[in-house]
Amino acid sequence: MTSLIVMGLNRMFRSMVFKIGVGVMVLYPLFIVLVSLKDRTPDSAPLNGVYNSGLVFIGLLIGAFVSVLIGQDYIEKTINNKIMAGHSRAAIYLSDFIVTFIGAVIMQMCCAVSASAAAIPLFGMYTTPLSEILRTQPIVLCVIAVYTALALFVTTIVNSKSYAVAASMFLTMAVFAAGMMSYQVVTEDKAEKALAAEQGKVIEMTEEDTLAMKIFGVIYDADPQSQVCVLSEDKYPENGTKMIVTDIAAIAVITSAGLLNFCRKDIK
Template identity: 20%
Template sequence: MENMRRLLRANFSRLLKNKLFWILTGAELFLGALFPILHYMDNIDENSGWTMDSTIFIYALFVPLMVSLLTALFVGTDYSDGTMRNKLIAGHVRRKIYVANLVSNVQASFTLCVAFMLSHVCVGTPLLGWFVSDAHMLMFYGLVTFTMTVACTAIFTLISMLCSNKAYSVAGCILVIFMLLFVGVRITAALNEPETYDAYSYMSEGVTVEEDETPNPNYVSGTKRQIYLFLNEFLPGGQMLRLSSMNAEHLGRYAIYDSIIFILTTSFGILVFTRKDLK
């Protein structure tokens, strides 16, 4: 236990000195303040009806992208500076090294989430008023948004801990998060396809032509639709889109799926890292 505390203290100390961490935290503070200001101006000009709830969870799109870079560089520095080998020489257990890095990365992701929300609330309250949604629902959304971020962080930690090359680690983490987001966008677009095209009419050479309601060939149905629905809820990319727009239907499932991803990736990462040949 004492070894774990030492590892965590060293990691947190290094994190607090990490310039990228503070740059990303500042970016989240800026974005958290920017959205309420833009919405306030839009409400004045267009009477759009934006509220505090509109973008309070939009950080679900930003934070995983930022954490992918931060995690890869934070862990990659351990390898490039020789710190990883020094930890092993000092007698630290590999499993504890992995867990300590994971906890540190999760703490960083949590800080980024809180930075956005804190800034959003402080700036948005005097401009847009207080939240209009149910408090319990907002808390549940906040919790699940964090579990999604933790699941993503576990994936990035897995990649970073198993890849000794910092450049490859950065490329791998960024590629994975963009792939997840791309898959989420494609699946969401497919699920949003209407089952049929509405009937319509148009004028042709002075004659009114009426077209009947027709089936949409791009509509996803049957077993394929069930698979798409599952993947949209299970994969972090789909969750990012749903949570950021407060359009999630089964928040409880999201939390369960995030826990499964976290447990599987962490278990696999520890198993492989304990056998990894650190040159």
């Protein structure tokens, strides 16, 4: 499988979609820094968290990146050539996952480097402890891996690779919307309960409201986009370990389903 990974990385580094993705992730934090300069004062606080700013839309970026890169393999019959060369389908699928995951991680690293190179000289060193930043990185990697697994799964099961791009984008947009909504609902609920507790009040909820909050709570923990929102608070989440475990389980299930489909798929 090592040869497949090396071959895939070489092809990825030459691909235009990867270069565009890197360019977007480099320019986005620079735009944030540029906008922040307008209101900068001598007492302005450092731009904590700007190094993770690209995570806001990395799911959509991964959806396009994976579907285009892997879809091109099908269009150019590269997949057929790999099978004819004696590589197992399991090795092909897993190598595609590893290659695209590495590509997405590189994009995020470019965002962090670009953001820090601009923000630190202009606004000063981040006040967030380095240890705290490093603690959140496993969650960042898990978020990237979940989106990569989803995009690869969709690209594999959709026969028309031109439609695979759209399907992958629609799925990541749905995950994005669900995550943003669940984060908003859960954080507002926590704020209301905290305020009520300070005032000595008790918030009464109907059975329907309780059920809805449980559903939003599950999405809040499991959805990669809600995890991105939590990470934007620039501290290690209270349920960080639970997020990592949930992400690993999701990656395993999605990858297993995609691998099973790919092994049975009639590739033309």
